[in-house]
Each structure stands twice: as C-alpha cells, then as structure tokens.
Amino acid sequence: xxxxxxxxxxxxxxxxxxxYVLVIAEKPKAGERIAGALAQxxxxxxxxxxVPYWVLWRDGSTLxxxxxxxxxxxxxxxxxxxxxxxxxxxxxxxxERGSAHLRKFHEMLARLSRGARLYVNACDYDIEGSVIGYMxxxxxxxxxxxxxxxxxxxxxxxxxxxxxxxxPLDREMVEAGxxxxxxxxxxxINLSRALMDAVRRASRRRVILSAGRVQTPTLVEAVRxxxxxxxxxxxxxxxxxxxxxxxxVEFTAHPRGWEPGSREEASRIASExxxxxxxxxxxxxxxxxxxRPPPAFNLGDLQSEAARIYGYSPMKTQSIAENLYxxxxxxxxxxxxxKLPPTIDYSWIISRLAALKAGGxxxxxxxxxxxxxxxxxxxxxxxxxxxxPAIYPTGELPRRALSRDEWRIYELIVRRFLAAFSxxxxxxxxxLVLVDSRGREYEARGVEVVEEGWLxxxxxxxxxxxxxxxxxxxxEARILGVSYSTEWSRSSVQLSKSSLVKWMESVGIGTEATxxxxxxxxxxxxxxxxxxxxxxxTGLGEAVADTIEExxxxxxxxxxxxxxxxxxxxxxxxxxxxVEVVEExKQAIRNVVEGFKxxxxxxxxxxxxxxxxxxxxxxxxxxxxxxxxxxxxxxxxLHRMALDRLASELPxxxxxxxxxxxxxxxxxxxxxxxxxxxxxxxxxxxxxxELMSYLARRARPxx
Numbered sequence: 033x034x035x036x037x038x039x040x041x042x043x044x045x046x047x048x049x050x051x052y053v054l055v056i057a058e059k060p061k062a063g064e065r066i067a068g069a070l071a072q073x074x075x076x077x078x079x080x081x082x083v084p085y086w087v088l089w090r091d092g093s094t095l096x097x098x099x100x101x102x103x104x105x106x107x108x109x110x111x112x113x114x115x116x117x118x119x120x121x122x123x124x125x126x127x128e129r130g131s132a133h134l135r136k137f138h139e140m141l142a143r144l145s146r147g148a149r150l151y152v153n154a155c156d157y158d159i160e161g162s163v164i165g166y167m168x169x170x171x172x173x174x175x176x177x178x179x180x181x182x183x184x185x186x187x188x189x190x191x192x193x194x195x196x197x198x199x200p201l202d203r204e205m206v207e208a209g210x211x212x213x214x215x216x217x218x219x220x221i222n223l224s225r226a227l228m229d230a231v232r233r234a235s236r237r238r239v240i241l242s243a244g245r246v247q248t249p250t251l252v253e254a255v256r257x258x259x260x261x262x263x264x265x266x267x268x269x270x271x272x273x274x275x276x277x278x279x280x281v282e283f284t285a286h287p288r289g290w291e292p293g294s295r296e297e298a299s300r301i302a303s304e305x306x307x308x309x310x311x312x313x314x315x316x317x318x319x320x321x322x323x324r325p326p327p328a329f330n331l332g333d334l335q336s337e338a339a340r341i342y343g344y345s346p347m348k349t350q351s352i353a354e355n356l357y358x359x360x361x362x363x364x365x366x367x368x369x370x371k372l373p374p375t376i377d378y379s380w381i382i383s384r385l386a387a388l389k390a391g392g393x394x395x396x397x398x399x400x401x402x403x404x405x406x407x408x409x410x411x412x413x414x415x416x417x418x419x420x421p422a423i424y425p426t427g428e429l430p431r432r433a434l435s436r437d438e439w440r441i442y443e444l445i446v447r448r449f450l451a452a453f454s455x456x457x458x459x460x461x462x463x464l465v466l467v468d469s470r471g472r473e474y475e476a477r478g479v480e481v482v483e484e485g486w487l488x489x490x491x492x493x494x495x496x497x498x499x500x501x502x503x504x505x506x507x508e509a510r511i512l513g514v515s516y517s518t519e520w521s522r523s524s525v526q527l528s529k530s531s532l533v534k535w536m537e538s539v540g541i542g543t544e545a546t547x548x549x550x551x552x553x554x555x556x557x558x559x560x561x562x563x564x565x566x567x568x569x570t571g572l573g574e575a576v577a578d579t580i581e582e583x584x585x586x587x588x589x590x591x592x593x594x595x596x597x598x599x600x601x602x603x604x605x606x607x608x609x610x611v612e613v614v615e616e617x618k619q620a621i622r623n624v625v626e627g628f629k630x631x632x633x634x635x636x637x638x639x640x641x642x643x644x645x646x647x648x649x650x651x652x653x654x655x656x657x658x659x660x661x662x663x664x665x666x667x668x669x670l671h672r673m674a675l676d677r678l679a680s681e682l683p684x685x686x687x688x689x690x691x692x693x694x695x696x697x698x699x700x701x702x703x704x705x706x707x708x709x710x711x712x713x714x715x716x717x718x719x720x721x722e723l724m725s726y727l728a729r730r731a732r733p734x735x
Contacts, residue, residue: 045087046078050147052087052094054173055181055195056165058155060084061358062186063099066154069191070095080140090195098144100155101137105167107217114225115625117618119217121167121210145172152198154181157419158366159604160545162202163209175201186360187426205419208604215596215617219245222621223587226628227576227639234636235645241576242557246542246550248580249590251559253535255577257527258569263674264523264707265681266700268688270298272516274305274474276466278509281501285311285466285509288475294688298516304470310508311466311474318502323457325486326493327370327413328422328449331544332537334365334441337448339530341492342440343565346533346548352441353423360428362445366545367420370413372452376424378408382453384427385446391439393446396489400450410452418604424449450489457485462500466509476500520705527567539590540597575642583631583638587624653720654712664726665716674713675723679730693731694718 055070057063060083067075067086075088075097085098108127109119125135145151151173153165162180169178179198183190223243231239270292274285292298329337334353335346344352353365372378385397413422425446434442462478478500481487487494503509532551536542542550554560559573569577581588596617602608628635640646641658648658652668663672678700686696700706701714717723 045076048087048094048096048147051149052096052147053150053152054144054148055095055097055152055154056141056168057097057099058161058164059101059358060099062154062156063097065186065358065360066191067095067097069186069188070097070195080143081136083136083140085140085144096144096148097154098141099137100141100164100168101134103160103164103167104134104138104141105171107214109221114222114229115621116221116225117218117621119214121171141168142172145169148173149177151175151178152181152195153178153201154194156364156366157182157184158364158545159205159209159212159543162205163213166201166206167210169201184420185363185426186357187428188360190426204604204606207610208600211603211610211613212600214610214614215600216245218614218617218621219243220247222625223248226625226632227635230628230632230636231639231643231645232636233632235640237640237645239643239645241639242553243576243580243587244550244553245593245596246536246546247553248577248587249539249541249593250532250536250550251554251573252577252581252588253590254527254532254554254560254567255569255574255581257525257531258574259670260525260707261523261527262670262707262709263677264521264525264705265677265685265710266520266522266703266705267681267685268295268699269519269521270295270516270688271519272298272301272305272514274311274511275513275515276311276476276509277512278503278507279501281499282512283476283478283498283500283509285464285474285476288465288473290472292516294690295518296690301472302514302516305468305511305514308469308511310510311468313464313503313505313507313509314467314473315465315505316463316503318460318462320458320460320482323459323485323487325411325451325454325456326448326490327411328372328424328452329445330368330370330413330415330417330422331365332368332533332547333370334423334444335533335548336530337444337492338441339528341444344437344441345529345552347529347552348437349441350548352437353445356438356442356445359430360426361430361442362426363422363424364420365423366543367417367423368415368544369417369420369422370415371422372410372412372424373421376421378410378453379406381425381427382408382450384429385425385450387429388446391443393443396447396450400453400489403455404453408453444492447490447492451486454486454489455483457481457487458483459495462502464500464503464509520703522705523707527569529567539594541590541593542597572643575639579635579638579642583635584624584628586627592620654716665720665722667713667723670709671713671716674707674709675717675726676730677710678713678717679727680732682727682731693728694724697724697727 057066067088070090071088072090075086078085078087088095104123105121106124107119108122109116123138124131151169155161155165169175178201180201181194183194224241227241227243272287276283276285292301335349338344338349356362357365382397382401386394388394423445460480460482464476466474478498479495480497529551533547536547558570561568561570586592599608599613603610603613641648650659650666652659652671653666654671657668659666660669660672682693682696686693689696697714697718701711717727
C-alpha cells in the first residue's frame with residue numbers, strides 16, 4: 033500500500049495498538065529528525081490529512097513521533113469592550129485569523145493522544161517549546177504521564193541521549209511561559225481596544241490599532257530616535273590633513289587635540305604649513321596590545337554581526353539560524369549564553385568540520401586542531417542562559433547545498449566558534465607626535481597585526497592596518513602636502529531593526545525569541561516602514577506613540593515592562609506563582625485603563641487628527657500636520673522644534689563658516705546631513721519672512 037506521496041508503508045504500522053509512547057515535536061522537520069535518531073531501523077512515515085507523523089520501534093516499545101506547527105493554543109475571551117480580564121486557553125484555529133492550517137495538526141494530535149501510555153514533550157527546550165508541548169499534553173492527554181526531553185541540537189547523538197535521560201515536565205518553565213502569553217494578551221487586548229475606542233468616539237470611524245506590553249515602549253523608542261534624526265542640525269568641522277614622509281615611508285598626520293575653529297583659520301594654517309619644509313618629532317612610541325578572542329555567539333550577537341556585515345534584519349538572521357538548527361547543523365540559536373560547557377566533544381566537532389570543502393572552513397578547522405594540540409579551551413563570555421549554551425556547529429555536515437544567506441550565517445557561526453578556541457591576537461600600535469614651527473602638535477598613528485591568532489578565523493573584526501615609521505625624538509618628517517576639508521556632522525542616532533533589538537536587550541524587555549518578532553510587528557501594523565534601505569516612522573506610528581507618551585506615560589517607557597519581565601523570571605525560578613504575577617498585571621492594567629478613560633476624549637481627538645480622520649483647525653504649511661498653538665506661521669510642533677534647534681545652532685555655524693545667519697541657513701538647507709524637519713524648516717525660513725524674523729530674534733551670538 034502507498035501513501036499519498038508514494039512512500040511505501042505498512043497499513044497496520046500507522047495505526048499502532050494503544051500503549052505507545054507519543055513524542056511531540058515542535059515542527060514537522062524537527063519530528064523527522066527525532067524519529068530518524070530514535071528509530072532502531074527505519075521509521076515508518078505516515079500521514080493524516082496531509083500532516084506527517086512517524087511510527088518506530090525502540091527497545092521493544094512502539095514510539096509515535098507527531099509534530100505540532102508551533103503554538104496550537106492561546107488565550108481567548110468572547111467578552112466585548114474593555115477592560116477584559118477573563119479568558120480561557122483554546123485552539124488558535126477556532127478564533128485567530130490566519131490559523132486555519134493548525135486545525136489538521138490539532139486533530140491529528142488529538143487522535144494519536146488517545147492511545148498513548150506516555151507523553152514526551154520533545155519541543156525546543158525553551159519557554160515557548162515548553163508551553164507548546166505542555167498545552168498539547170494538558171488539553172489532549174494526561175500531564176501525570178508525561179516527561180520532558182532536553183536537547184540543544186538535533187544531532188542524532190544529542191536526541192538519543194535526551195531520550196535516554198527523560199526528565200519530569202519543566203513546570204516552572206511552563207508556568208512562566210503561560211504567564212508571558214497571558215500578560216501579553218491582557219495588555220495587548222486592553223490597550224488596543226482602548227485606543228480604537230478613543231478614535232471611534234472622536235471620529236465615528238472604526239480603525240484597527242494595536243498596542244502591547246513590549247510593543248508600545250519599543251515604538252516610543254523608535255519614534256524618539258526618528259525625532260532626533262529628523263531634528264539633527266549639522267555643524268561644520270574643518271579637518272587638516274598632512275601628507276608626510278620619513279625613511280621612505282609615506283604617512284598621514286592630523287591635528288592632535290585641537291582643530292581649526294573656522295574655515296578662515298583652516299585656510300590660514302594650511303598656508304603656513306605649506307611654507308614649512310618639515311615637522312619635528314616631539315615624541316614617539318609603540319605599544320603592543322593583546323586582543324582576546326571573542327566568545328561564541330548568542331542570538332543577539334549573531335543578529336548584530338549579521339546586520340553589520342550583511343545588512344540582515346534580526347528576524348531574517350533568526351529565521352535562517354532556526355533553519356540551520358532544524359537541519360542539525362548548529363545548536364539551538366535562541367539562547368542568551370556566550371558560554372561553551374566542557375561537556376561537549378569539541379575535538380570531534382572540529383575534526384568533522386575539517387571535512388568542509390567550501391569557504392576555506394575545513395582548512396581553518398584543521399589548522400586549529402594543529403595549533404591546539406589537543407588543548408581545546410574556549411573563551412567564555414559574560415552572559416549565560418540556564419537552558420542552552422552559546423551557538424555552536426554540531427559537526428554534522430550539510431546534506432544539501434545551502435543558499436547564499438544560509439551559508440553566510442553558517443560561516444559566521446563556524447568562524448566565531450573556531451575563533452573562541454584560538455590564541456589571542458597581538459597588534460602593535462605606533463604613535464608619532466610632531467610639532468610645527470609654531471608649536472602646534474600633530475599626531476600620526478599606525479597599526480600592524482603582529483600575530484594573527486584568532487583573527488585568522490574570524491577576520492570580520494580585523495583592524496585596518498597602516499604603517500608609520502618609528503622615528504626618534506628630534507628627527508624630522510618631510511611635508512609632502514597639506515589639505516583641509518569641511519566635514520558636516522551626522523546624526524549619531526541609529527534607527528534600524530537591529531538597533532531596536534539591541535535597545536530592547538539593553539533595557540531588559542522581551543526575550544531572545546521575541547525581540548525580533550516584536551520589531552516585525554511594528555512594521556506589520558504600519559507603524560514603521562522601510563524606505564530606501566532606511567527605517568522610518570509613519571504618521572500612524574508617530575500619532576500612537578506621541579499620544580501614549582504624553583497622555584498615558586506609564587506604558588510608554590520600558591520600566592513597567594521590565595518590572596514584569598523580572599516577575600516572569602521569578603516564576604521560572606520558582607520564587608513566584610503564575611497566579612500572583614497575572615493578578616498583579618491585571619491591577620496595573622486597571623490603573624492604566626482608568627487613567628486612559630479619564631482622558632479618552634483628548635486621546636481620541638489627538639489620534640484622529642494625527643491619522644487624518646478629522647480636520648484640524650489649521651495645518652502646518654510645510655507638512656500638513658496640525659498646527660501647534662502659538663507656533664510662528666502656523667507650524668506644527670515638529671517643525672517648530674526644528675526651528676528652535678536652528679535658532680540655537682545657527683550663530684555657531686555662521687561663525688565657523690565666516691558668514692551671517694542667512695548664509696548659514698542656506699548652507700544647512702542644502703546639506704544632506706541635516707535632519708529632514710530641519711532642512712524643511714531651513715528652506716521655509718528662507719522664503720517666509722515671519723520665520724526668518726523668528727530665527728533672528730532667537731539666535732544669540734556665540735560666547
């Protein structure tokens with residue numbers, strides 16, 4: 033008999049007698065790996081309404097490996113309005129849009145659960161995996177007859193070891209995970225309904241808005257960064273560059289600890305230096321630095337490096353890493369750990385990696401084994417994770433050609449892993465301090481890699497090298513040329529998917545598994561957009577964030593969210609109960625909703641005007657936003673802020689350029705380094721006398 037896809041199977045094998053062990057995997061691909069590793073012989077692949085499951089035999093017992101498709105259950109309430117505090121866990125396909133495909137997984141697991149004598153949660157060993165497996169067992173089976181498999185890789189050895197060492201269900205992890213879902217649901221449904229109700233009351237229009245426990249502080253931070261970037265007033269600096277030669281080596285020097293204060297001064301100093309033949313060395317020195325190897329990646333580090341090197345979004349990197357994990361090529365990627373435990377056979381892994389042909393990785397692995405001579409001791413980072421070690425390659429070799437993106441992430445992980453076992457690098461830094469005839473000091477720096485060490489394995493952080501001759505005090509360097517350039521400052525504020533994930537990690541909100549997904553939700557909701565390779569905040573995102581920040585500030589910052597993150601962690605440690613934490617969250621939500629309702633008309637009007645649902649009394653002539661009361665020429669709040677920034681900076685800019693206020697304004701209006709609102713306000717001021725008069729009154733000469 034043949035299955036739908038043509039694979040031969042035994043009719044009775046796919047309907048085993050009751051009394052088997054049901055092993056629940058998180059996804060079909062993981063289920064296939066687990067079945068293949070545990071089977072003594074070849075597992076029988078079966079299907080139920082297109083969903084695969086596997087029947088196999090091990091040590092005289094029948095095992096059935098059945099996959100989920102991620103979360104099958106979630107909190108649900110049929111209550112209207114807000115606040116809503118009563119809910120129950122139900123199958124997602126019954127109420128969540130886009131979850132219809134989960135029904136066949138749910139029904140397949142319900143069918144197989146009835147004949148099981150033992151249930152094994154073999155989902156990923158993290159909070160999410162613990163909840164996924166537990167809820168299936170709780171709803172469809174019997175948690176009293178359940179055990180937990182714990183593994184960090186899907187390699188056959190790790191899977192078999194985990195099955196041979198079955199543990200009790202990780203109840204604290206389950207409770208913490210369920211509490212996280214319940215808190216996110218409670219905050220999300222109540223805040224979102226409150227926002228939508230406010231807009232409906234003000235505009236009589238129904239719009240879809242969302243807010244959340246982690247989502248809202250992240251949006252507010254994105255808007256803060258967006259505002260700072262658009263309000264950036266660039267300032268000119270004048271950079272002197274001296275091209276020198278000594279001992280047949282050409283090198284470059286720059287002013288040491290000073291710079292020309294104006295264009296006129298830069299031009300004058302350049303002329304004076306061109307009249308001199310050489311500079312005298314006042315001091316010289318060379319320092320050798322030891323660069324310790326970096327630790328193996330955790331997820332945040334991997335996302336950061338993939339963004340820096342390849343421009344990948346955190347979610348893309350996470351998704352690729354999860355695919356590599358499902359292929360059994362790397363360990364579990366959603367980890368915060370930078371540590372590699374001594375229990376792993378690193379010699380075996382690196383020996384296996386030596387067989388890799390592509391990218392030179394095999395040669396690097398062989399080189400490391402030769403250098404280490406059996407002493408493989410990895411560098412350990414500061415961060416740890418109770419569930420999983422740092423990300424490392426399993427030693428399993430790819431069974432198929434990896435895509436370009438997959439190979440890039442895999443190569444990063446392998447190189448970083450090898451570097452963690454390598455020797456420190458040695459870098460020599462040479463510094464020359466030179467003086468001109470007027471006693472002004474200049475500095476030249478050179479860097480040379482003396483010993484590659486770990487840089488041979490992870491070259492992505494190799495310092496840029498440049499030679500500087502090591503001269504003695506009193507010796508001279510010939511001046512070959514002098515030039516100066518005007519450089520305008522750029523905003524140092526970063527706004528990208530990667531920078532937002534870093535921020536979430538730095539303030540302690542979200543988890544390794546959820547941060548990238550939260551940022552993607554902000555894009556999905558239309559609060560953020562990608563334009564020309566940059567992340568921008570939409571008008572809707574500004575409206576929601578500004579309204580919440582001004583009128584409901586308690587949920588705008590990360591403090592309240594971080595407080596509940598700490599409470600969730602206390603559940604995982606067994607110090608608090610899920611019921612206690614959820615009840616505390618309900619009380620916090622009650623307080624927020626009461627404050628919200630007391631200002632609901634103001635909130636609704638602000639949102640409706642910002643979203644263009646109701647007409648403001650007057651509009652900004654530059655952008656069409658609502659005019660701010662008292663702002664010159666009817667500007668909105670943002671362009672009024674830009675005008676005020678200009679007023680405070682223009683005198684300094686004019687002095688440096690050697691021009692007047694209007695000349696400085698003209699320079700800024702055409703600078704690409706200027707924030708968008710600043711350049712718009714500058715152009716408007718050049719055309720509107722009222723705005724120019726406003727600037728002239730407020731601009732104060734520099735002291």
